[in-house]
Amino acid sequence: MEAYVRTNLLPYDFALTGGQTEKVLAAAVASVEIGAEDELLTYDRRTRLRQIVEKMVEEWREEFLRAEETRREAMPFVAEFLSMEATSEDLLKLRRRFYVPYPAVLEEEIERQVRAWLSGLSNARLAGCAGEALRDLVLSELRSWC
Numbered sequence: 001m002e003a004y005v006r007t008n009l010l011p012y013d014f015a016l017t018g019g020q021t022e023k024v025l026a027a028a029v030a031s032v033e034i035g036a037e038d039e040l041l042t043y044d045r046r047t048r049l050r051q052i053v054e055k056m057v058e059e060w061r062e063e064f065l066r067a068e069e070t071r072r073e074a075m076p077f078v079a080e081f082l083s084m085e086a087t088s089e090d091l092l093k094l095r096r097r098f099y100v101p102y103p104a105v106l107e108e109e110i111e112r113q114v115r116a117w118l119s120g121l122s123n124a125r126l127a128g129c130a131g132e133a134l135r136d137l138v139l140s141e142l143r144s145w146c
Contacts, residue, residue: 001029001049004041009053014064016057017122024056060123067123070134074118077138078111085139090146097145110142117141 005028010016016024028049082091091106100109118126129137 001032001041004046005049005053009050009057011057011061014061016060020056020060024053027056028052063123063127066127067125070126070129071115071118073130074114074134074138075111077135078114078142079107080135081139081142082107082110086142086146093146113145114138114142 002025005025006021009028010021010024031048031052032045086094091103094100094110095103095106098106098109098113100106
């Protein structure tokens with residue numbers, strides 16, 4: 001049954017975490033009672049499995065989409081930090097930290113590093129972060145790099 005759920009019902013448009021996959025598999029298996037002589041994947045069982053998996057996955061998909069939007073909204077804060085908040089000493093520290101020999105490409109490299117850092121944060125954490133909270137999160141991380 002787990003193989004059926006994994007190959008036929010889990011999403012292909014975004015990745016579930018290991019914990020999410022475990023939860024959805026456990027919920028799917030727990031939802032279907034199978035007797036010793038029952039056929040494993042009847043039409044009714046497949047329908048029930050699909051309903052359970054789709055309900056759980058839809059919540060995670062919405063969270064993923066909100067987190068992706070938050071990741072995009074975070075990028076202007078890099079330019080704000082570099083142009084308004086960072087001192088010349090901070091800029092030098094950032095160049096050294098990320099091995100950027102030329103100041104002209106510093107912003108591009110910092111944006112790349114911020115994207116990488118944001119991709120490492122959970123969708124759940126980022127999905128609820130917006131506005132001033134997002135600004136504070138990004139600027140705090142950039143300050144820590146100086």
